[in-house]
Amino acid sequence: xxxxxxxxxxxxxxxxxxxxxxxxxxxxxxxxxxxxxxxxxxxxxxxxxxxxxxxxxxxxxxxxxxxxxxxxxxxxxxxxxxxxxxxxxxxxxxxxxxxxxxxxxxxxxxxxxxxxxxxxxxxxxxxxxxxxxxxxxxxxxxxxxxxxxxxxxxxxxxxxxxxxxxxxxxxxxxxxxxxxxxxxxxx
Numbered sequence: 001x002x003x004x005x006x007x008x009x010x011x012x013x014x015x016x017x018x019x020x021x022x023x024x025x026x027x028x029x030x031x032x033x034x035x036x037x038x039x040x041x042x043x044x045x046x047x048x049x050x051x052x053x054x055x056x057x058x059x060x061x062x063x064x065x066x067x068x069x070x071x072x073x074x075x076x077x078x079x080x081x082x083x084x085x086x087x088x089x090x091x092x093x094x095x096x097x098x099x100x101x102x103x104x105x106x107x108x109x110x111x112x113x114x115x116x117x118x119x120x121x122x123x124x125x126x127x128x129x130x131x132x133x134x135x136x137x138x139x140x141x142x143x144x145x146x147x148x149x150x151x152x153x154x155x156x157x158x159x160x161x162x163x164x165x166x167x168x169x170x171x172x173x174x175x176x177x178x179x180x181x182x183x184x185x186x187x
Contacts, residue, residue, distance in 0.1 A: 005073035005178040007031070007171065009039045012079020012090030017156065019113040019147040020078040023167060026158040027076065030168040035175045040068050049095035062096050070102040073178040075135070076170065077110040081122035094129045104134035107177035109141035111170060116146060136181070141173035
């Protein structure tokens with residue numbers, strides 16, 4: 001078993017080939033050697049949130065989500081904005097995290113891929129909901145990195161070197177926050 005910290009990559013988009021998916025795929029490709037990354041791929045399988053179902057045994061997709069978050073040292077989110085807020089499917093994912101403690105105090109950040117001046121509604125909602133979950137938002141790692149379809153290669157990875165560098169910097173800052181949490185836990 002690896003001792004490298006794991007950063008869980010959460011996409012708020014269900015659309016194949018989205019800029020959010022490209023950012024997270026690129027994050028895996030440019031991740032520093034001192035971290036591991038994994039993309040959570042169960043968004044579409046999550047049932048609609050119902051507090052009556054937020055009991056043991058949890059629905060299997062919810063148990064898998066919470067286990068993935070629990071195993072991670074940090075979470076990086078990349079979500080689109082839809083109708084001025086988070087897409088319903090991603091808000092549903094976050095609703096399922098409220099009843100668990102897996103994300104509490106866990107370093108979390110996001111990348112907003114929208115064009116300049118867009119995406120603030122999703123960011124504001126994300127900040128609000130992550131506050132309810134108790135996640136530790138790493139402000140320095142939260143970034144607006146506009147991504148156009150022209151920046152994405154046939155392999156689904158971002159080709160623009162500056163954007164790749166920015167994504168790498170986000171991961172470095174998030175991994176540094178993981179190290180700080182680990183040091184606090186030891187102290």
